[in-house]
Amino acid sequence: MDLDKFKVHGEPLIYGAMISIALATIGILVGLTYFKKWGYLWREWLTTVDHKKIGVMYILAALLMLFRGGVDAMMMRLQTAAPEMKFLDAQHYNEVFTTHGLIMILFMAMPFIIGLMNVIVPLQIGARDVAFPRLNAVSFWLFFMGAMLLNISFVIGGSPDAGWSAYFPLASLEFSPTVGNNYYSLALQISGIGTLITGVNFIVTILKMRAPGMKLMKMPMFTWSVLITNVIIVFAFPVLTVALALMMFDRLFGSQFFTMANGGMDMLWANLFWVWGHPEVYIVILPAFGIYSEIIATFSKKNLYGYTSMVFSMLIISLLSFLVWAHHFYTMGQGVMVNSFFSITTMAIAVPTGVKIFNWLFTLRKGRITFTTPMLYTLAFIPIFTIGGVTGVMLAMASADYQYHNTMFLVAHFHYVLIPGAVFAVIAGFHYWFPKVFGFRLNERLGKHSFWWIVISFNVTFFPLFFLGLMGMTRRMYTYSKETGFGPLNMLSFVGAVGLAIGFVLLVYNIYWSTRYMPRDTTSDPWDGRTLEWATHSPMPVYNFAVVPKVQTRDAFWSAKHDKLPLFEDKITKIHMPSNTGKPFILGVIFFFAGFFLVFSMWIPAIVAGVGILIMLAAMSFDRDHGYYISVDEVNATEKKLMRGETV
Amino acid sequence: MKIDASKPLEYSTEENSNKIFGFWVFLGAEIPLFATLFTVFLVMVDRFASGPNGKELFEIGPVLIETFLLLTSSFTIGLAVHAMRLGYKKAMMVFMALTLLMGLGFIGIEITEFVTYVHEGATLQTSGFLSSLFVLLGTHGAHVSFGFLWGTAIMIQLWRQGINPATANKAFIFSLFWHFLDVVWIFIFSFVYLKGLM
Numbered sequence: 001m002d003l004d005k006f007k008v009h010g011e012p013l014i015y016g017a018m019i020s021i022a023l024a025t026i027g028i029l030v031g032l033t034y035f036k037k038w039g040y041l042w043r044e045w046l047t048t049v050d051h052k053k054i055g056v057m058y059i060l061a062a063l064l065m066l067f068r069g070g071v072d073a074m075m076m077r078l079q080t081a082a083p084e085m086k087f088l089d090a091q092h093y094n095e096v097f098t099t100h101g102l103i104m105i106l107f108m109a110m111p112f113i114i115g116l117m118n119v120i121v122p123l124q125i126g127a128r129d130v131a132f133p134r135l136n137a138v139s140f141w142l143f144f145m146g147a148m149l150l151n152i153s154f155v156i157g158g159s160p161d162a163g164w165s166a167y168f169p170l171a172s173l174e175f176s177p178t179v180g181n182n183y184y185s186l187a188l189q190i191s192g193i194g195t196l197i198t199g200v201n202f203i204v205t206i207l208k209m210r211a212p213g214m215k216l217m218k219m220p221m222f223t224w225s226v227l228i229t230n231v232i233i234v235f236a237f238p239v240l241t242v243a244l245a246l247m248m249f250d251r252l253f254g255s256q257f258f259t260m261a262n263g264g265m266d267m268l269w270a271n272l273f274w275v276w277g278h279p280e281v282y283i284v285i286l287p288a289f290g291i292y293s294e295i296i297a298t299f300s301k302k303n304l305y306g307y308t309s310m311v312f313s314m315l316i317i318s319l320l321s322f323l324v325w326a327h328h329f330y331t332m333g334q335g336v337m338v339n340s341f342f343s344i345t346t347m348a349i350a351v352p353t354g355v356k357i358f359n360w361l362f363t364l365r366k367g368r369i370t371f372t373t374p375m376l377y378t379l380a381f382i383p384i385f386t387i388g389g390v391t392g393v394m395l396a397m398a399s400a401d402y403q404y405h406n407t408m409f410l411v412a413h414f415h416y417v418l419i420p421g422a423v424f425a426v427i428a429g430f431h432y433w434f435p436k437v438f439g440f441r442l443n444e445r446l447g448k449h450s451f452w453w454i455v456i457s458f459n460v461t462f463f464p465l466f467f468l469g470l471m472g473m474t475r476r477m478y479t480y481s482k483e484t485g486f487g488p489l490n491m492l493s494f495v496g497a498v499g500l501a502i503g504f505v506l507l508v509y510n511i512y513w514s515t516r517y518m519p520r521d522t523t524s525d526p527w528d529g530r531t532l533e534w535a536t537h538s539p540m541p542v543y544n545f546a547v548v549p550k551v552q553t554r555d556a557f558w559s560a561k562h563d564k565l566p567l568f569e570d571k572i573t574k575i576h577m578p579s580n581t582g583k584p585f586i587l588g589v590i591f592f593f594a595g596f597f598l599v600f601s602m603w604i605p606a607i608v609a610g611v612g613i614l615i616m617l618a619a620m621s622f623d624r625d626h627g628y629y630i631s632v633d634e635v636n637a638t639e640k641k642l643m644r645g646e647t648v
Numbered sequence: 649m650k651i652d653a654s655k656p657l658e659y660s661t662e663e664n665s666n667k668i669f670g671f672w673v674f675l676g677a678e679i680p681l682f683a684t685l686f687t688v689f690l691v692m693v694d695r696f697a698s699g700p701n702g703k704e705l706f707e708i709g710p711v712l713i714e715t716f717l718l719l720t721s722s723f724t725i726g727l728a729v730h731a732m733r734l735g736y737k738k739a740m741m742v743f744m745a746l747t748l749l750m751g752l753g754f755i756g757i758e759i760t761e762f763v764t765y766v767h768e769g770a771t772l773q774t775s776g777f778l779s780s781l782f783v784l785l786g787t788h789g790a791h792v793s794f795g796f797l798w799g800t801a802i803m804i805q806l807w808r809q810g811i812n813p814a815t816a817n818k819a820f821i822f823s824l825f826w827h828f829l830d831v832v833w834i835f836i837f838s839f840v841y842l843k844g845l846m
Binding site for chain 2: 131132196199200201203204207208209234235236237238239241242243245246249253254255256257259261262263264265268272275614618621622624626
């Protein structure tokens with residue numbers, strides 16, 4: 001076998017990355033052994049089927065990926081900070097912007113949102129877990145292994161380098177001969193299967209496992225947004241599955257789907273990619289709308305304005321999200337009629353989104369607003385996202401788009417929607433629900449410091465890009481000459497990026513500081529919440545609710561507190577819980593190896609791994625473990641301890 | 649686990665009814681999957697480059713046998729579920745075995761077809777049309793093959809444990825999957841073979 005193809009040559013940066021990955025791995029292994037934490041890790045985390053722990057693992061992975069993607073972003077901004085920079089070469093720059101996009105969308109925004117979903121949705125609907133807890137673990141491990149597979153590409157064989165959208169013919173074997181785009185097709189495939197399973201799981205959970213009395217139109221808005229998001233996942237992700245499979249066939253087996261000769265059609269890829277890709281944008285943004293709705297209602301001390309219109313606007317957005325994909329390539333010459341159609345559907349999305357913005361504003365109106373950290377992110381989101389939305393309508397105009405297409409204007413636009421729309425939301429949700437999971441709040445002072453760093457630096461980083469785009473700077477160019485005049489604005493943008501980095505470091509420092517010094521929250525309801533997740537203890541016991549709540553109003557917990565509507569009337573009975581299992585983790589590991597072997601066209605090991613996957617599936621089918629019961633006495637004992645503020 | 653005796657065995661617990669609903673949602677995801685493959689095929693159908701087109705390649709005989717096998721197997725899996733509802737373990741096992749055997753026959757003919765195509769010089773690499781043909785048929789065939797393994801695993805469990813809420817649930821879900829593959833095949837038969845032969 002030719003060992004050469006595993007190696008990545010040249011760059012000192014890559015050697016640095018290799019060394020740091022090796023050191024981190026050794027550090028983790030030695031640490032685990034030294035502190036004797038292997039058993040703990042296996043019992044409490046790797047084999048868990050508890051939705052809260054799975055959610056926490058998703059969020060941890062997302063934070064790690066945020067830093068990986070953030071380092072990519074810093075390298076790009078540094079390379080373009082001044083004309084003729086020699087920091088990265090063209091190839092390296094291509095790899096960095098490709099992995100930045102992939103990681104931020106698929107391995108940061110998505111898992112962060114799925115993590116919050118996992119932690120919060122079962123609590124909000126008064127359930128004890130998701131519908132299929134073991135499958136939920138499978139979802140997580142497939143996502144995680146997919147993410148790891150993409151990450152090792154940087155040091156083994158080379159990263160994908162044809163952009164996160166991997167357009168053909170550039171992404172074909174002919175023009176991208178390294179294994180980079182093999183990693184793309186396989187890593188995304190593995191984590192995509194995980195996401196699809198999550199979609200099925202949460203649709204069933206929300207439709208079938210709500211507490212008695214919680215009609216659909218009484219669900220908290222975050223749960224509604226998650227339901228709609230998962231419907232989009234179930235309809236959009238199979239398209240990605242097919243697109244990636246065809247890409248794999250083209251690259252590994254020489255089929256002719258996206259080739260330039262023998263009847264292939266390169267534009268087919270662009271269509272398939274964006275038929276998934278545009279709904280994907282709403283998959284990360286709709287739950288964010290849900291998070292903001294919860295936060296605005298809580299910190300305005302009012303119920304959400306226009307609940308019904310909020311639900312319907314999300315439904316309309318989800319429908320329209322499937323009808324706009326061609327606006328990503330107006331310039332590829334599909335004719336006036338097609339462009340006009342997609343132009344109109346794209347602009348139409350601004351209407352339901354506008355409805356939501358006004359609903360939030362009306363919720364704020366005459367509210368008793370408290371400016372906590374999550375609320376600050378929410379308030380910052382509204383104007384910044386509006387700038388993103390308005391520039392989106394500009395881009396939606398097909399004829400004008402010929403001017404903006406593939407320029408930094410576009411880059412500025414989608415960062416203006418995705419960062420306030422998704423990143424601010426997950427950070428806000430993280431601060432908001434942190435005490436629910438860990439039993440203490442994050443420090444507000446540090447939180448606000450990092451908020452101001454992030455929000456101001458964000459604008460400093462991305463606002464100049466609008467002008468750079470209009471000046472004619474295209475995206476993905478790794479350097480430019482002094483005469484172009486792009487230098488000063490790019491330098492400003494780099495300064496902003498440094499500020500953003502400081503903001504995120506402060507955020508992490510806040511987690512560290514708060515873990516050590518913040519006092520325990522003894523109320524279980526630090527924000528005076530409105531929905532059911534605040535009705536149980538913080539941190540919640542493994543069974544979530546000792547008694548399944550009975551819901552009568554939309555803001556069930558608020559009504560229980562202020563209108564004295566009883567929530568928990570039933571007696572405690574024995575509780576059925578699913579048992580832990582290591583099989584999902586093992587399945588994930590085998591998927592990782594199957595993917596890795598396919599990347600390098602190592603057929604026999606790949607087949608062995610494929611058989612391994614089938615064996616694991618059979619093992620899971622033959623598993624006759626139907627969970628265990630927690631007795632009434634045990635529940636009573638746990639509840640007593642939690643009442644006294646002890647941890648269990 | 650609470651068992652609700654008023655419902656059929658496969659729906660009798662909350663977990664069971666969730667699993668069936670979840671599988672319907674999963675089939676909801678299979679529809680866009682196959683719809684995308686059909687779309688790709690229809691886009692590619694006239695892009696056969698220097699290779700053969702459908703009319704030159706397809707033979708109606710084996711395809712009719714495949715259709716006959718798969719449609720009949722859909723009938724027998726229906727009978728298996730019927731026998732399950734009546735509590736006849738033996739009849740159920742026989743009908744499931746017949747279903748799987750016909751599935752195996754289907755896969756056998758499909759593989760022979762593929763081998764014939766390749767011998768005639770029509771390979772995955774020949775043209776866009778052939779790539780999309782092989783991947784569409786192959787995805788369906790892979791589903792049938794997976795169904796064969798899955799069905800076998802369920803039969804072993806039935807044989808060992810008899811008909812109980814868990815095995816009934818699995819067998820019922822398997823029947824949904826099998827019927828779905830039949831529906832997909834009807835589309836393949838109409839839009840790939842009949843249309844190609846016209």
